[in-house]
Amino acid sequence: MTLSIWRYAHLALAFVSTLFLIILSVTGVILAFDAVNEKTPGYRIEDVDSISLAACIPALSKVYPEIMELSVDHNQFVTIDATNEDGDHVKAYIDPRDGKVLGPIVPKSSFIQWNIALHRSLFLKETGRIAVGIVSFLLFLITISGVILIVKRQQGVRHFFAKINRDFFSQYFHVVSGRLFLVPILVISLTGTYLFMVRIGLMNQEEQKPVVTEQSGEAIPLEKTKFPIFQQTKLAHVEKIEFPLMEDDPEEFFILKLRDKIINVNQIDGSVAEQTSIAKTVVFEKLSLDLHTGRTNIIWAVVLGFASLNILAFIYTGFVMTFKRTRTKVKNKFKAENAEIVVLVGTENGSTLFFANQIHQQLLSDGKRSFIAEMNQYRAYPQAQHLIIFTSTYGLGSPPANATHFTDLVSKINQQQDILFSVVGFGSKAYPDFCEFAKDVDQLLEKQEWAKRYLNLYTVNDKSPDEFVKWVHAWSERSLTALATAPALYTEKQVGLKTLKVVEKTLVSDDNSTFKIILAPQSRSDFQSGDLLAIYPASDSRERFYSIGQNDGRIQLMVKLYENGLGSGYLYNLELNGKLKARIVQNSAFHFPKKAPAVAMIANGTGIAPFLGMIMNNRDAIPVRMYAGFRYDNELTAQYRQFSADEIAQKHLESLNFAYSRGNEPQYVMDLIRKDAQYFADLLANEGVIMICGSLKMQKDVEILLEELCLSKNNQTLSFYKNRNQLMTDCY
Numbered sequence: 032m033t034l035s036i037w038r039y040a041h042l043a044l045a046f047v048s049t050l051f052l053i054i055l056s057v058t059g060v061i062l063a064f065d066a067v068n069e070k071t072p073g074y075r076i077e078d079v080d081s082i083s084l085a086a087c088i089p090a091l092s093k094v095y096p097e098i099m100e101l102s103v104d105h106n107q108f109v110t111i112d113a114t115n116e117d118g119d120h121v122k123a124y125i126d127p128r129d130g131k132v133l134g135p136i137v138p139k140s141s142f143i144q145w146n147i148a149l150h151r152s153l154f155l156k157e158t159g160r161i162a163v164g165i166v167s168f169l170l171f172l173i174t175i176s177g178v179i180l181i182v183k184r185q186q187g188v189r190h191f192f193a194k195i196n197r198d199f200f201s202q203y204f205h206v207v208s209g210r211l212f213l214v215p216i217l218v219i220s221l222t223g224t225y226l227f228m229v230r231i232g233l234m235n236q237e238e239q240k241p242v243v244t245e246q247s248g249e250a251i252p253l254e255k256t257k258f259p260i261f262q263q264t265k266l267a268h269v270e271k272i273e274f275p276l277m278e279d280d281p282e283e284f285f286i287l288k289l290r291d292k293i294i295n296v297n298q299i300d301g302s303v304a305e306q307t308s309i310a311k312t313v314v315f316e317k318l319s320l321d322l323h324t325g326r327t328n329i330i331w332a333v334v335l336g337f338a339s340l341n342i343l344a345f346i347y348t349g350f351v352m353t354f355k356r357t358r359t360k361v362k363n364k365f366k367a368e369n370a371e372i373v374v375l376v377g378t379e380n381g382s383t384l385f386f387a388n389q390i391h392q393q394l395l396s397d398g399k400r401s402f403i404a405e406m407n408q409y410r411a412y413p414q415a416q417h418l419i420i421f422t423s424t425y426g427l428g429s430p431p432a433n434a435t436h437f438t439d440l441v442s443k444i445n446q447q448q449d450i451l452f453s454v455v456g457f458g459s460k461a462y463p464d465f466c467e468f469a470k471d472v473d474q475l476l477e478k479q480e481w482a483k484r485y486l487n488l489y490t491v492n493d494k495s496p497d498e499f500v501k502w503v504h505a506w507s508e509r510s511l512t513a514l515a516t517a518p519a520l521y522t523e524k525q526v527g528l529k530t531l532k533v534v535e536k537t538l539v540s541d542d543n544s545t546f547k548i549i550l551a552p553q554s555r556s557d558f559q560s561g562d563l564l565a566i567y568p569a570s571d572s573r574e575r576f577y578s579i580g581q582n583d584g585r586i587q588l589m590v591k592l593y594e595n596g597l598g599s600g601y602l603y604n605l606e607l608n609g610k611l612k613a614r615i616v617q618n619s620a621f622h623f624p625k626k627a628p629a630v631a632m633i634a635n636g637t638g639i640a641p642f643l644g645m646i647m648n649n650r651d652a653i654p655v656r657m658y659a660g661f662r663y664d665n666e667l668t669a670q671y672r673q674f675s676a677d678e679i680a681q682k683h684l685e686s687l688n689f690a691y692s693r694g695n696e697p698q699y700v701m702d703l704i705r706k707d708a709q710y711f712a713d714l715l716a717n718e719g720v721i722m723i724c725g726s727l728k729m730q731k732d733v734e735i736l737l738e739e740l741c742l743s744k745n746n747q748t749l750s751f752y753k754n755r756n757q758l759m760t761d762c763y
């Protein structure tokens with residue numbers, strides 16, 4: 032499928048960096064947790080911005096005769112490295128106002144250190160650092176391309192924060208959380224990139240020259256509380272203070288390491304002996320580190336933790352989206368120029384392609400020369416008789432990604448022969464322009480001289496299989512092409528294969544080509560008569576469907592054996608007690624209507640199969656009449672007669688009426704219906720249900736007859752009853 036360049040970039044970048052991003056996100060979550068955890072002991076000195084060095088240094092000197100170092104970390108914890116009055120070495124968190132020890136310095140656990148090393152360099156030293164840096168930059172690019180995709184999706188920057196309609200969970204989550212975590216992820220990626228650039232020396236850290244103040248003459252001693260620089264400097268601005276090693280030595284200084292400069296202070300008179308600014312890049316580096324790690328702010332650390340967690344969720348949902356988009360693989364057996372049926376698909380996220388492919392596959396199975404392509408690949412189809420278009424719509428009635436040139440192409444390329452067209456729109460009623468693009472395409476084709484309308488436009492809301500099968504019914508009945516109408520076949524969640532054992536099989540004879548096969552599921556299976564069995568005779572993607580009759584918890588099929596028939600031949604050749612794998616497809620639209628006051632069943636040939644099961648299970652004794660047409664009265668129909676006698680005795684059935692088309696008096700089911708016209712008219716008038724199973728041709732003829740009957744006897748159209756679900760069909 033054509034992907035827009037941005038989506039392609041977004042995906043390619045994500046693909047390249049996935050593994051690294053997973054490692055960095057997992058360790059990122061752990062380190063964010065650690066950053067929060069670090070702050071939980073109550074060593075934080077709240078008013079470090081009001082404590083001056085002039086207040087705290089003399090106070091500390093009273094408690095600690097010898098101080099080596101005092102530092103204030105990103106948590107605003109103050110640490111001292113000193114000797115106390117008892118001569119003991121103290122390295123601990125203290126209160127800077129009175130020197131009281133608050134707690135010991137606990138080094139980071141080896142687990143956290145392990146995480147830090149993994150996060151920074153993947154344990155690969157310099158190479159790892161470079162890889163991490165590059166991945167940070169890729170994350171930045173992924174974020175930017177993601178923003179562009181959201182802007183495109185939302186039809187402009189103005190709607191960036193507008194409501195996101197939910198197509199499916201992964202997509203919704205990806206977009207909504209993408210917006211929510213946009214800023215933190217941008218910050219993580221940019222600061223990560225910057226830190227990497229600094230570390231590998233890409234940022235020019237120009238040496239800052241110290242400014243030296245010439246000392247004039249002998250220093251006049253001053254009390255430390257009066258040192259102007261100590262009075263001006265608050266603890267909040269300090270990172271570290273190195274104390275003079277030897278007291279009274281004017282060559283030994285207090286070295287104040289502040290965030291933006293280093294100041295050497297004369298310990299005798301408190302004058303500034305030397306001052307060195309810290310390079311901007313270093314200041315930025317510290318800021319980046321604060322922002323990247325959340326070490327200075329607990330709320331930011333929590334936000335970063337969630338953002339990292341969200342990167343993992345992004346990866347997962349992103350791949351679900353990609354999988355969904357690319358899952359349906361299409362194969363063409365015929366070339367565009369030889370195709371008799373052309374299926375064109377307009378899709379952005381691949382779901383419409385799934386529906387289209389289900390149809391294309393069935394057309395191929397039915398021996399039709401079907402060809403499937405994207406709408407943007409529209410061209411001349413010299414042998415086409417049918418053009419079927421399935422397309423979604425994206426915002427303001429726009430075409431999906433692979434249908435953007437369709438309108439232009441249609442105006443440029445004229446087909447040379449008449450082609451019957453049918454358009455199915457896929458969309459969502461959550462959007463004001465429901466299926467707008469499909470409507471436009473339908474109108475566009477209507478105007479083409481070569482295009483002849485085959486069906487009116489059908490629309491499908493939110494990928495509803497029930498709505499889609501309405502089109503399937505219509506197209507298959509009009510074209511007399513067997514297409515499966517069980518909605519379950521068009522749901523993306525397909526249930527798995529089941530093992531079935533052959534427990535009974537009859538043989539065909541000269542005058543009977545239909546055989547019965549009974550299959551016992553080897554695991555718990557829920558199904559009803561009217562459901563379908565999908566088998567895979569060649570163990571490939573080719574599927575064949577059979578209507579199920581439920582016989583005592585087992586699957587009963589009536590199969591007509593065709594010469595060289597793939598499915599029928601496979602089933603016929605199965606050994607007794609042999610096993611096969613197959614899928615049960617629920618077909619709730621053709622289940623026995625348990626609430627109906629009465630039911631008429633109309634079948635021809637193997638269409639009788641589901642009805643046999645329904646009758647056996649009619650324990651509520653709903654009045655059922657069956658009308659069945661066959662070619663010959665043979666041993667099979669004799670069995671049906673025996674079956675009906677048994678079922679009539681059990682009150683499961685009222686009557687079974689046969690018509691034989693090749694007998695002495697050729698008859699069709701239509702003749703049986705005509706004979707019982709009043710019964711059918713009354714049945715429909717009294718909310719009874721008619722079920723039809725068998726050939727599409729028979730269904731068509733029966734419907735024409737029922738239409739006549741309804742009009743003449745009930746003064747109603749057949750569609751009136753159809754709309755009330757009083758006509759159920761499953762024909763092929």
Ligand SMILES: Cc1cc2nc3c(=O)[nH]c(=O)nc-3n(C[C@H](O)[C@H](O)[C@H](O)COP(=O)(O)O)c2cc1C
Binds near residue numbers: 380458466
């Ligand atoms: C961003 C976005 C915009 C959409 N805009 C419309 C719209 O304007 N009209 C509509 O009927 N459906 C709209 N839809 C719904 C899709 O057309 C619908 O979900 C369709 O089944 C998707 O099919 P696809 O996966 O084949 O692209 C939109 C969906 C998304 C995600």
